[in-house]
Amino acid sequence: MKTKDRILKTSLALFNEEGEPNVSTVDIASELEMSPGNLYYHFKGKEPIIKSLYNDYEVEMLDVLSAPINHPLRIDDNWIYMYIIFEEIYDFRFFYYNLAELLSRYDTLSMRFTRLVDAKRKSMTAIYQHLRDQDVVVMSDEELSVIADRCSMMFTMWPTWSRLSNPNLTVPQAIHNGVYSIFSQVTPFLSAGREEFQELLASFHAHMMSKT
Numbered sequence: 342m343k344t345k346d347r348i349l350k351t352s353l354a355l356f357n358e359e360g361e362p363n364v365s366t367v368d369i370a371s372e373l374e375m376s377p378g379n380l381y382y383h384f385k386g387k388e389p390i391i392k393s394l395y396n397d398y399e400v401e402m403l404d405v406l407s408a409p410i411n412h413p414l415r416i417d418d419n420w421i422y423m424y425i426i427f428e429e430i431y432d433f434r435f436f437y438y439n440l441a442e443l444l445s446r447y448d449t450l451s452m453r454f455t456r457l458v459d460a461k462r463k464s465m466t467a468i469y470q471h472l473r474d475q476d477v478v479v480m481s482d483e484e485l486s487v488i489a490d491r492c493s494m495m496f497t498m499w500p501t502w503s504r505l506s507n508p509n510l511t512v513p514q515a516i517h518n519g520v521y522s523i524f525s526q527v528t529p530f531l532s533a534g535r536e537e538f539q540e541l542l543a544s545f546h547a548h549m550m551s552k553t
Contacts, residue, residue, distance in 0.1 A: 357435045366390075423523055462490060479530055488530075
C-alpha cells in the first residue's frame with residue numbers, strides 16, 4: 342500500500358474512533374510510526390487529509406445514490422440498497438458526528454455536502470416514485486416529497502442519533518435499525534392489498550433482532 346493511502350486509511354480510522362477534532366497530524370504520524378515531517382511531505386496538514394477523504398466518500402456515495410435514478414430497483418432490492426447506503430455512511434461516520442462544526446472550518450466542503458444531501462433526497466424520491474408506480478404505495482406528490490426529505494434527514498442524522506440513543510448496539514444492529522426506520526416511513530401509505538409488505542417489514546425486523 343502506498344504511503345499516501347496508508348495515511349488516509351489510518352486517518353479515517355482515527356477520525357471515526359476518536360473524533361476528528363481530537364486527532365492531530367502528530368497523532369496520525371505516531372499511529373503510523375513515521376515522523377511528522379514524513380507525513381507533511383504527503384499532506385500539508387490535516388485539512389488536505391480531510392478533503393481527500395471526503396473526495397473518496399463523495400465519489401462512492403454519488404455512485405450509490407445514482408443507482409435507483411438510472412435503473413429502477415426491484416422491490417426486494419430496495420432492502421439491499423438501503424444497507425449499502427448505511428454502510429457507506431458508517432464507513433465515513435466522522436463527517437456526520439461533528440458535521441456543523443466541521444463544515445464551518447472547511448467551508449469548501451459545505452456546498453459539496455449540500456449537494457450530497459440533495460442526491461440522497463433525489464435517490465429516495467426515485468425509490469418511492471417507483472413504489473408508487475407499482476401501486477405499492479398511494480401518496481400525493483407532496484407526500485412523496487415530504488417522505489424523501491425525511492429519509493434524507495434520517496440518513497444525515499443517523500450516525501449521531503444511533504451513537505447517542507443506542508451506544509451498545511453492534512454495527513449490524515445499528516445499520517439494521519436505520520434500514521427498518523427508512524422503510525417504516527411507507528407503512529401509512531401502503532395501498533389496499535399490500536398488507537404483505539407491512540407483514541414483510543415486521544417479520545424482517547423480528548428475524549433480524551432475534552439474531553442480534
